[in-house]
Amino acid sequence: MSRILIVARNTFREAVRDRVLYNLVFFALLMIASAVVVGQISMDIETIVMVSLGLSAISLIGLLIAVFTGVGLVSKEIDKRTLHAVLAKPLRRWEFLAGKFTGLVLTLTVNTAAMAAGLFLAMWFVKHSLVRGDTLVLVAVYFILLKLTLVVALAMMFSCFTSPLLAILFTGGLYVAGLFVAQLRSLQNTQMTPHTQKFFSILSYLLPNFENYDVMGAAAHGRAIPRILVLHNTLYTALYCAIVLSVAAVIFSRKDLK
């Protein structure tokens, strides 16, 4: 465990020195500035627009970092051969992967938390107060973080056996497909054979379900988010990440490094 944390700590340090986290300051300033504008042009729905805009921005920025940094975590180390000296230490390959994953999730947590702080600051600026219902925004932020965690795991897995560009495409493709899992599951087409329907049904359960993480609308409109969904999404993310990272570890443990 301690070896995983050594790698994780260094990954976090790399992200900090790589100035990945500095987009937060920019984001926070942007949120506050947009709050002023939104407050002036939106009659009565300023909070809804503000929350929707803020959560979408957190999700988008987080996704970009998760995909691009997630793919680069392993492939960059292989390309630059920094891995050679690291793997010469008493460190197993799966521990290296787990450390890299933990480090990036930690980075994304800090990143997302800071961006959420910017969003709350902007909300306070518009409404001059924060109410109990605003905790729904926190749940939405938590779901975004879970989603990003799963995206990092997928990006890492793809980068273990393919080129960075293809890994980005595969991760992006899987993310988009995962947004339409419910539609795929309820696909009823008379043109389809029973076998094809069965195939799409099985596929819909194998694909990562990114739809479940989307509660932005509910948070913006103040609609309740079921507590069971919080538990479900947390367990779903943990289980899916464990499976994806195990596959990544098996592939990476047998990979010839250049």
Next chain:
Amino acid sequence: MTAPAIETQNLTKEYPHGFLHLKRKTSLENLTMQVEEGEVFGFLGPNGAGKSTTIKLLMGIIFPTAGSARILGKPVSDVSMHRDIGYLPEQPYFYDYLTAAEVLDYFARFHGFSAAERKERVQKMLQRVGLETAGKIQLRKFSKGMLQRVGLAQAILHDPKLVILDEPMSGLDPVGRREVRDIILDLKNAGKSILFSTHILSDAETLCDRVGVIAGGQLRGVGAPGSIVGVKSLGMEIIFELTESGGPQIEKIRAKAAKSGANYRMNASDAELYAALAELREAGAKIISVTQIKPTLEDFFMELVGKDRARASAIEVSGQ
């Protein structure tokens, strides 16, 4: 009886290549060798001979197609023995956002040293490789030679029993090379086992107890640097001075000999030595030295490489 520091049995590495990866290219073929405990073993060979492939196989960076390897008695797949190994990769590259002290501290953490111990070891190592004033500089500002020194420092930081160095002299200036040679000798005196690859033959002759010469993925010879090249004489070298008052043969001798400063140099076979000396005496030459020419490691090396190239050309010509 203690296990050899390194032991390989028919170690083979093939890489798939071609569009569908259906063809196989052999980088290393049936390598069987041993490095004894406390020995400095030089792994010699031209570029692409299989030196780095062997070292990567030993370090678990790549995996063998066939054969096996053991380090300090344990299979190379056992990562726990990395506690006792120090490894300098070829053209090392480290996290360039870290300073030299930070990167050494990072590596030291894997060995479970306490914070105080890490600090002490890092300072000691920086001093040992001549980077004591560069400890707080980020590695992105380091030259190739300085990175090589950091690489060496991280390899010996934890006082390993076995040190594996892939081209340790690469990128170093003469002073740096001398310092690395001294470090290797210090490690040897401390009883460490050392395997290092190089194509700088003088380093191997100076430092190694034994050398292994590899070419075309095959081990061509193993032994002490002096013995591996054989003991046969390649003839005699005569160094002499010519005076203007020499006999009539002086011009003939001048034509045969090579001028080297104020002196002349001439080679003769063992059988022709006395005849050559008699000729020089008649010409009034002053003999300065007569030395037997023995093959050097370089001769042996060049002969092997030459054979390989000739074989490769023959295959190319015959269209195989």
